[in-house]
Amino acid sequence: MTITVTLNGKRITDDVAPDLLLYDWLRQKGCLSVKCGCETTNCGLCTVHVDGKPTLSCAMLAVRADKKTVTTLEGLQEEAIEFGGFMADEGAEQCGFCNPGFIMNVLAMKEEPDVYTWTDRQIKEYLEGNLCRCTGYAGHLRAIRRYLAARQEGMK
Amino acid sequence: MFTAGNYVVAKSLEEAYQLNQKKTAGILGGMLWMRTGKRRYSTLIDLSALGLDGIKETENELVIGAMVPLRELETNETLRTYYGDAFLEAVRHIVGTQFRHMATVGGSLFGRYGFSDVATIFLALDCTVELYHAGEVPIETFLAQKPDRDVLVAVHLKKTPCKVCYQSQRITETDFPVLTCAVSRQESGWVFAIGARPSIAKRIENTLPYAPTAEEIAAFVAHADETLSFDSNMRGSEEYRRHLTRVFVRRAIGQLMEETR
Numbered sequence: 001m002t003i004t005v006t007l008n009g010k011r012i013t014d015d016v017a018p019d020l021l022l023y024d025w026l027r028q029k030g031c032l033s034v035k036c037g038c039e040t041t042n043c044g045l046c047t048v049h050v051d052g053k054p055t056l057s058c059a060m061l062a063v064r065a066d067k068k069t070v071t072t073l074e075g076l077q078e079e080a081i082e083f084g085g086f087m088a089d090e091g092a093e094q095c096g097f098c099n100p101g102f103i104m105n106v107l108a109m110k111e112e113p114d115v116y117t118w119t120d121r122q123i124k125e126y127l128e129g130n131l132c133r134c135t136g137y138a139g140h141l142r143a144i145r146r147y148l149a150a151r152q153e154g155m156k
Numbered sequence: 157m158f159t160a161g162n163y164v165v166a167k168s169l170e171e172a173y174q175l176n177q178k179k180t181a182g183i184l185g186g187m188l189w190m191r192t193g194k195r196r197y198s199t200l201i202d203l204s205a206l207g208l209d210g211i212k213e214t215e216n217e218l219v220i221g222a223m224v225p226l227r228e229l230e231t232n233e234t235l236r237t238y239y240g241d242a243f244l245e246a247v248r249h250i251v252g253t254q255f256r257h258m259a260t261v262g263g264s265l266f267g268r269y270g271f272s273d274v275a276t277i278f279l280a281l282d283c284t285v286e287l288y289h290a291g292e293v294p295i296e297t298f299l300a301q302k303p304d305r306d307v308l309v310a311v312h313l314k315k316t317p318c319k320v321c322y323q324s325q326r327i328t329e330t331d332f333p334v335l336t337c338a339v340s341r342q343e344s345g346w347v348f349a350i351g352a353r354p355s356i357a358k359r360i361e362n363t364l365p366y367a368p369t370a371e372e373i374a375a376f377v378a379h380a381d382e383t384l385s386f387d388s389n390m391r392g393s394e395e396y397r398r399h400l401t402r403v404f405v406r407r408a409i410g411q412l413m414e415e416t417r
Contacts, residue, residue: 001163018163018200039157041188042330047254054254057192061184063163105254125185128330129252 003066007031008075016062022048022055025062026072033073033100037131044130047101047108048072054108056129075098079107086147092139094132102130107143116152121146158164158182158190160197165205169288172194173307176200183307185263186225188255208262208309211235218313222262226250226274229261238313239281242320246277246338251330262308268299268356271332275299276351277322280338282314290352299356319415321408322351327391327399334392337404341412342364346407348380349402354389373409377402 004013004037007029016025023046026034036058037045046058049071073080080103087093087103109115109126118126124137132140159332160182166172175181182190208221211232218234229243229350230236236244250256251274264274278295285298286308295311318340324333336351346364351357361383365374386397 018157019160021157041255042193042251044252044254053257055257056188056254059186059188059258061163061200064184090187102271102382105252108253125248126253129254150416 001063005064005065006069008071018063020062022060022062022065023057026057031072031074045098045101047104054105073104076107083147086143090139090143092143094134098132105130116148158193158195160200162199164199165202169307172201172203173288175199176305176322186259188259216315220261220311222308222310224261226259226405227256237325239320242289242322245322246273271352274337276336276349276357277338278348279357280318280340280347284312286310296359318343319412321411323404326376335397335400338411339408350384376407380405
């Protein structure tokens, strides 16, 4: 089946099998930040943005991405480096395995209305679908708090 | 992961229905539960081009399309106006934000999953399920039926004034629930739905007056325990589920009486 996808700003037309997962297709296209961690749609490691919404690419068929805009970490390098810096400062990058999916979901979260007024609980709930095998989410939360504060400061 | 020979974006409900009459065909909802299976589908049917992904308000009801994602139930302002935080509370524990952007109302209901928070909340409300072939059927009738080859089009929520309380118990935050409980209080009386028993949600036959006394509440809690069936699984025992039901029903009655005081 033929699909046309805008992947990281580039329009791509391709022939895909009807049961090919978006995750597999993205890796075929060189987006190696996208990984499959759990196979049960629980860990969030494969998170990409589809038309701006955080989406589990391990649970979406590539054919369903037809005529859509898909963004992976490779397409958001500037923003990822910015937030990644806050994670590193707080020691939250740890082993790094979950970082691509986690960063993609944080970058989606920052577009939510009123995110700058969110409580810690709201942030944690938004990110519940991202599991870190090193655990210790305290550093992640500190990094997000500092990142949001810096962004808000930059808006003034 | 399943495999598939063909994929069709249906252009009409009639086309989707006809394609789905073949037993080896399957309709794609959010695909999240389906993805964990190993079935071979001859044709996957996608309803996403049929405009079923919105919540429409009419004079008497809210029409929730089958392809509305759970995240929309969580954040939709119209639902919040009529039902407070009940829908948010019902779906916020389901895996994660990305998952809820994908999982659909239709997929959650059509599978009649025992663990379904979505089935529990709708069962406590005045609503019907619109099927393409069978037409509108009451939600309790729909949930009691085995899945067939029909196509779920929408859920029709009547704008019956009510207060709703939703509770669930989980071993860990985003796990399947051990028990779910949704209660609504309408002028015509109370509606109680208990899910994750661990089988599909069921209503408790209501014997509670609109403004019950403490004795009537105690009698109803005992009645709920006696009339519903429960079972054990790896998440909890039958006895634990009975205990949770007594606690949740009592709490919900107290909360809703307080809210409407």
